[in-house]
Amino acid sequence: MYSNLFSTFRIHGLTLKNRLTMAPLFLGYANEDGAVGPMLLDHYRLMAKSGVAMVVVENAAIDYAQGSGSPRTIRADTDENLDGLKKLAEVIQEQGALACLQINHAGRFATAASEPVAPSAVETFGRTPKALKTDEIQRIQERFAEAALRVKNAGFDLVELHGGTGYLLSQFVSPRTNKRTDEYGGPLENRMKFPLEVLARVRSAVGDFPVGYRFLADEWLPDGLHLEESKPFAKALAKNGIAYISVMGGTYESFFLPEIVAGSNQEGYMIDLAEAVRSEVDVPVIAAGRIADGEIAEKALAEGKTDLIGLARVLWADPEWPRKVREGREDEINHCDPECDDACMQMVMKGKPAFCVRWPAEKMKTWKAKFE
Numbered sequence: 001m002y003s004n005l006f007s008t009f010r011i012h013g014l015t016l017k018n019r020l021t022m023a024p025l026f027l028g029y030a031n032e033d034g035a036v037g038p039m040l041l042d043h044y045r046l047m048a049k050s051g052v053a054m055v056v057v058e059n060a061a062i063d064y065a066q067g068s069g070s071p072r073t074i075r076a077d078t079d080e081n082l083d084g085l086k087k088l089a090e091v092i093q094e095q096g097a098l099a100c101l102q103i104n105h106a107g108r109f110a111t112a113a114s115e116p117v118a119p120s121a122v123e124t125f126g127r128t129p130k131a132l133k134t135d136e137i138q139r140i141q142e143r144f145a146e147a148a149l150r151v152k153n154a155g156f157d158l159v160e161l162h163g164g165t166g167y168l169l170s171q172f173v174s175p176r177t178n179k180r181t182d183e184y185g186g187p188l189e190n191r192m193k194f195p196l197e198v199l200a201r202v203r204s205a206v207g208d209f210p211v212g213y214r215f216l217a218d219e220w221l222p223d224g225l226h227l228e229e230s231k232p233f234a235k236a237l238a239k240n241g242i243a244y245i246s247v248m249g250g251t252y253e254s255f256f257l258p259e260i261v262a263g264s265n266q267e268g269y270m271i272d273l274a275e276a277v278r279s280e281v282d283v284p285v286i287a288a289g290r291i292a293d294g295e296i297a298e299k300a301l302a303e304g305k306t307d308l309i310g311l312a313r314v315l316w317a318d319p320e321w322p323r324k325v326r327e328g329r330e331d332e333i334n335h336c337d338p339e340c341d342d343a344c345m346q347m348v349m350k351g352k353p354a355f356c357v358r359w360p361a362e363k364m365k366t367w368k369a370k371f372e
Helices: 037-051 079-093 134-153 169-171 193-206 227-239 256-266 271-278 294-302 311-315 321-326 343-349 363-371
Strands: 009-011 014-016 020-022 054-061 098-104 158-163 213-220 244-249 285-287 308-311
Touching: 009 256, 037 054, 037 079, 054 079, 054 158, 054 271, 054 363, 079 098, 098 134, 134 158, 158 169, 158 193, 169 227, 193 213, 193 227, 193 271, 213 227, 213 321, 227 244, 244 271, 271 294, 285 321, 294 308, 311 321
Parallel strands: 020 054, 020 308, 054 098, 098 158, 158 213, 213 244, 244 285, 285 308
Antiparallel strands: 009 014
8 A cells, every 4th residue: 555655765865765755844943042952853853753754854044144034943054053953963863764954045034134135125024125236145155055064064964945935045036026137137047047056056065965955836926936937947956956856836925815725725735836847857856735645645656746745734733644644544643724724824923833733632731831
């Protein structure tokens, strides 16, 4: 049963014991200063213990002051955080999973910055970011490379560039947020130059170390990035040595639109995006988006729509999901509830560590006793 889902797979010389990965999910479990603490370690120990082959840790800031998207964001911008990152990689690997850390600059969505920066001065939720100058662009690229090398030195198996959710890398690619008239703006060839240069600098810094990419395939906004431009960008990433592409859709400006909310309540709602990208590239593709049923995951793999499955809130709601699916106990799964009005995201947006309203009472009691 589920012969594809529980078969091995290779990424850039690494063997994954099955086709299940944990997709990055920000829950606000880092310390208030961005350091790795007990709450974060306990969380990722449990996620790795679930049986997934690879855990992709939520976004870590390459520049905490200017590029952090939320309070309690992990820091990967100084060597002072290296010991904590080492502990994080170790707790994941000790449970038999590969450890990957996602690195990010939030750009126009940077909440901590007094003056956020972006490709262009396009208003965002009542704030207008400062358009980056060329020398500032170069410095951010350097910071990505420095953070990636820090990830490697911390003992992680892979690093992932966060080009999803409408953050800085995708802000350059999007025609909606990039209004530049220099070499970084205008046609797609210019708009994708920044993330491709980031990738080149990162690969130069880390050598033969796998670099993945969280990929925004469609902003789900009328004037935003869509598949006709994101697919050529995916091909460019593959051509330039990306190890895998983890596909997602939407940004903070589209997530809460009624039609998007309705669509995101459907199981496997982003598999079609992964399939579209996979048809264009020769590197592994990860599909995510409420893949809560083993049969849906197996079918997506069997039909060649994706190479790997990314579980985020599905796994957080029930860390026993992989085991229950493999053992034919799917009726026992504690499923994420799409009718909860994104309670976990609401908590995160208020700067609070999140809990799942679907957790059993005893687990909820334990969590509150430890963390509230």
